[in-house]
Amino acid sequence: MEVEQTxxxxxxxxxxxxxxxxxxxxxxxxxxxRRDLVIYDPDDPDRACEVVxxxxxxxxxxxxxxxxxxxxxxxxxxxxxxxxxVSLQLPxxxxxxxxxxxxxxxxxxxxxxxxxxxxxxxxxxxASPGPEFALAPGDIVVVVGSPESTxxxxxxxxxx
Amino acid sequence: MHHTAILFLEFGAVLLGLGVLGALALRAGISPIPLxxxxxxxxxxxxxxxxxxxxxxxxxxxxxxVILLLLTLGLEYNADELVTSLKGNARAGLVxxxxxxxxxxxxxxxxxxxxxxxxxxxxxxxxTSSGITAKVLSDLGWIGNRETPVVLSLxxxxxxxxxxxxxxxxxxxxxxxxxxxxxxxxIALGTVSVVLLVALRYGRFIEAFVASxxxxxxxxxxxxxxLLVAGVAQQLQxxxxxxxxxxxxxxxxxxxxEAQALLAPLxxxxxAVFFVFFGLQTDPSKIPPVAALAALLAFVSMITKLATGAxxxxxxxxxxxxxxxxGIALIPRGEFNIVIAxxxxxAGAHPDLGPLAATYVLILAAFGPLAARLVQPLITAxxxxx
Numbered sequence: 001m002e003v004e005q006t007x008x009x010x011x012x013x014x015x016x017x018x019x020x021x022x023x024x025x026x027x028x029x030x031x032x033x034r035r036d037l038v039i040y041d042p043d044d045p046d047r048a049c050e051v052v053x054x055x056x057x058x059x060x061x062x063x064x065x066x067x068x069x070x071x072x073x074x075x076x077x078x079x080x081x082x083x084x085x086v087s088l089q090l091p092x093x094x095x096x097x098x099x100x101x102x103x104x105x106x107x108x109x110x111x112x113x114x115x116x117x118x119x120x121x122x123x124x125x126x127a128s129p130g131p132e133f134a135l136a137p138g139d140i141v142v143v144v145g146s147p148e149s150t151x152x153x154x155x156x157x158x159x160x
Numbered sequence: 161m162h163h164t165a166i167l168f169l170e171f172g173a174v175l176l177g178l179g180v181l182g183a184l185a186l187r188a189g190i191s192p193i194p195l196x197x198x199x200x201x202x203x204x205x206x207x208x209x210x211x212x213x214x215x216x217x218x219x220x221x222x223x224x225x226v227i228l229l230l231l232t233l234g235l236e237y238n239a240d241e242l243v244t245s246l247k248g249n250a251r252a253g254l255v256x257x258x259x260x261x262x263x264x265x266x267x268x269x270x271x272x273x274x275x276x277x278x279x280x281x282x283x284x285x286x287x288t289s290s291g292i293t294a295k296v297l298s299d300l301g302w303i304g305n306r307e308t309p310v311v312l313s314l315x316x317x318x319x320x321x322x323x324x325x326x327x328x329x330x331x332x333x334x335x336x337x338x339x340x341x342x343x344x345x346x347i348a349l350g351t352v353s354v355v356l357l358v359a360l361r362y363g364r365f366i367e368a369f370v371a372s373x374x375x376x377x378x379x380x381x382x383x384x385x386x387l388l389v390a391g392v393a394q395q396l397q398x399x400x401x402x403x404x405x406x407x408x409x410x411x412x413x414x415x416x417x418e419a420q421a422l423l424a425p426l427x428x429x430x431x432a433v434f435f436v437f438f439g440l441q442t443d444p445s446k447i448p449p450v451a452a453l454a455a456l457l458a459f460v461s462m463i464t465k466l467a468t469g470a471x472x473x474x475x476x477x478x479x480x481x482x483x484x485x486x487g488i489a490l491i492p493r494g495e496f497n498i499v500i501a502x503x504x505x506x507a508g509a510h511p512d513l514g515p516l517a518a519t520y521v522l523i524l525a526a527f528g529p530l531a532a533r534l535v536q537p538l539i540t541a542x543x544x545x546x
Contacts, residue, residue, distance in 0.1 A: 044539075
């Protein structure tokens with residue numbers, strides 16, 4: 001896939017690409033920080049038929065919505081390639097022992113040998129969270145290790 | 161009544177009137193520039209309500225307006241963008257220059273106004289209003305369109321051409337001999353190249369000098385620097401406007417945005433004064449005799465801009481509908497054309513030049529954005545059928 005970058009003098013930058021279905025989409029990055037999500041007209045491929053203006057916060061939200069599942073997917077794909085390594089996505093349910101506590105309290109690496117590589121919260125990925133990271137109900141913990149160690153982590157988060 | 165009292169009364173009435181006209185323009189979705197010109201016509205010699213005392217004050221304000229217009233225009237671009245645009249679009253830019261300078265120059269020569277007026281009129285028909293066009297692009301949601309970079313780089317090319325053209329025009333208008341004129345033009349070209357080079361290589365030093373966390377200090381420094389360079393440029397016969405434009409180009413990045421935001425209200429105030437002043441200098445009774453000519457010139461140069469846009473867009477691989485949009489976006493004329501005509505009028509060009517330029521810009525500043533708005537659904541329909 002090729003992303004085309006064009007300078008818009010006096011305005012900023014535009015990136016665009018064509019999807020596999022032949023639709024063109026792009027992003028205009030204004031110097032002011034505004035982002036326009038642009039969808040091109042299939043009948044008139046040079047015309048933006050939809051322009052959605054996004055401020056910084058909205059652009060971040062969109063990125064995370066689109067990006068978070070992709071990161072987990074890629075992580076899974078990565079681990080599939082390494083024999084004997086498994087990655088699990090473990091939901092932290094309300095009422096379980098570590099909901100609302102710093103992650104370090106679970107002492108996952110010491111007890112099982114598996115590693116927590118990311119926590120996904122409301123579509124946002126926190127990569128390599130530290131021991132002080134407070135887990136909340138609804139978080140998804142991404143853990144990597146051998147099949148046995150990751151299963152042990154699942155037990156720790158569900159039963160303590 | 162006291163002199164100061166009359167000055168305030170008149171100037172206040174003018175500004176208030178402009179505010180009301182601006183609100184009307186906003187509601188109608190057109191550029192306020194034509195309305196400002198009409199207001200100037202009404203207040204000027206032979207108008208319905210001639211000003212008595214504030215004309216001199218307005219004249220100075222108008223000069224400041226030109227400086228601020230060009231300074232903020234320069235701030236929009238940085239030197240890198242200018243160089244890239246020049247490299248990639250030189251051919252389309254030259255087509256633009258030849259096609260669109262021709263109508264004005266030919267008209268002036270046919271009218272027997274002489275070569276100097278021909279050069280001035282060439283500038284009047286050549287330059288697209290980057291201000292109005294940028295507004296049309298953003299109002300109609302065309303900024304994301306794939307033909308838009310073509311339009312924007314043509315505007316950049318035109319603005320750079322102005323940096324070379326204005327000194328030439330200034331030299332010709334001041335009636336310098338060929339040799340002295342050539343020296344002036346050489347100085348101008350040298351200055352433009354040096355400033356571009358300095359901006360590219362050492363822009364950060366200028367920025368370091370100008371930068372300040374305090375907006376008041378920043379404002380004073382930027383305007384002070386611009387006026388100083390404008391004054392030097394004027395003294396060298398390079399045109400004050402070009403000096404201010406070059407200062408704008410030399411400043412870039414975050415600093416340029418801040419300065420732009422700070423200068424915007426000042427620019428709006430003095431630019432409006434500038435358009436009024438041009439109207440003031442024009443006697444409305446001189447307009448009817450040149451109206452037909454202005455309409456014809458406007459029509460011809462609309463066609464040439466359409467052709468320019470279509471050509472440039474085709475070179476960039478844009479489909480038919482996009483080519484039409486590129487041409488239409490380039491139609492509006494505005495601030496630069498009036499700046500050029502203003503220089504010519506101040507230097508005592510043919511008495512019909514001012515009214516002709518005013519009428520011409522009135523037509524295209526008003527009609528350009530309207531055309532884009534009206535034609536948009538038509539183009540879409542054609543694209544759907546094709």
